[in-house]
Amino acid sequence: MRLNPPDAYWKKDVALFFGKRFALVIKMIYPLAIIVPVAASGIPARYAAAVVGIVAIMAGTFGAGESLTSDLNDGILARVALTPLSPYRIVFEILAVNVVLDFLQLLPALFVVYFLHPVSLVWVCAATFAVFATLVAANCIGVFIANFTSSPADVLLYATAILSPLIYASGFFRNANPMGGLATLRDFVPFAYANDALKTVFGLTTGTTPLETFIYPTITCAVLVVLVCLTAPRLLSQRL
């Protein structure tokens, strides 16, 4: 695919995304390859929802973290940071473009899920939005991790340390009906809303409404995006 030369950071990422054909095919196929067999199988709804949620979390966290640490290692990001572009804008663009590209990767698989498990349009919208919010939160975590390491291997390690408790709190596998402090914590984790919305898509009933699925993750993600963008000067500084 021939694209015009990029004149903004996000366009550069889009050009790179579409520029590597083989990688593009793999990126588009792997969510389908994981999610479609799960959606087509008869495994319990909670596990099917968990698989879709985990794929979204991993794609988001490792996508942003890996590409950022790679650019940090090259030194190219530090060079870009020495242009007059606002560092906050650069980080916001990194975040936004990674989320959108991850979302594009997941969208075909989500459509297959909705085709195989028809639900009302409002839940289709809610689940799609919840997955998008999951990608925003996961990418925020990836960018946050890149503040502390320039090694893609370390990203894996740190991501595991951060994601494990969040996945537990979200009730993907255990802690499905939390009480007390855990229940309060769960309300702040966007992954939990994706999990509930996907469970609904796969045929389970949860206590979460579509409205809650739209409102609460939006608030949490907005706060996360602002906080992550505030780390821009540190993230883009030269690593010595």
Add this chain to the structure above:
Amino acid sequence: MPATLEAKNITCLYKGSGRGVTDVSLAVGRGEIFGLVGPNGSGKSTLLRVLSTALAPDSGSFSIGGADGLAERREVRARIGLMVDRPTHYGDLSGWANAFFFARAYGMEEEKANGTLAELFDCFALAEYAHDKAKTYSYGMGKKLALIEAVAHGPELLLLDEPSLGLDYTSQLAYQRKVRELAGAGAGVVLASNQVDEVEALCDRVAFLHKGRMLVEGTPEKLVSSLRGVKRIVATLRNPVEYAPVGEVAGVERVATEGRNLVVHCEDRPGLVADVVAGIVEAGGDIAELSVRRPNLEDVFVKLTGEALRSDEA
């Protein structure tokens, strides 16, 4: 000459090694080409990192075109053209796409960017490879691309770190012509290098950095003329020799090797060249070529510090 760059008492030391720069002050006027000369680890790159706003100094201040380097960093960045010592690019984008991205990041309009880049790619003989992926570029081509990115937006101050290292002869000439052209148009240039020939040919003023401190500053002519009475004898040898006996010849201050050349720095006196040749022959040297040269900036540095400017010297 109004100053484009004014730096006062810059100190920036790396926590781990303690190396960096200490109490460095300099001013570069509009249209002036200022050379920073020093061996590896002397603080040239650190000083450029500070001036490019990549590193905040521990103390001191600087301004570029009147904008404060600490308080108005984005304003300062917009006025700078920067070529770092190890340039990197987005390897999966074409050379043109990389240059276009940077031109637009510096605020150039699309049409102007296209015109200027076309001219620069021609100037640096990269037009043929403009649409090849940057990862396929050789080291020298990567340096040329970095130079294009540094100069395209017409900066007020150009910061160049070892710009000619790795460039072929034609590209070196093109780069020197472009730097002179930019200076002629009013840009200040700070050129960090230990290529003394290049610095002497290009720079209006030169400062020597040694162990993070500025030793001396002046025009190349003034610095070299301070070495009146010093000679530089260069003998090209067919065979490597143990050259210690040459160092014992009366008047010889320092002997060093540069590839196949034996370079002898000495105080001039009658019969000196004959004595040095005798010393080389006595040491077993087979002289293929011999020249007695006027001192250059390298000799000034040797005189000031007693150390070599380049790491391949003894």
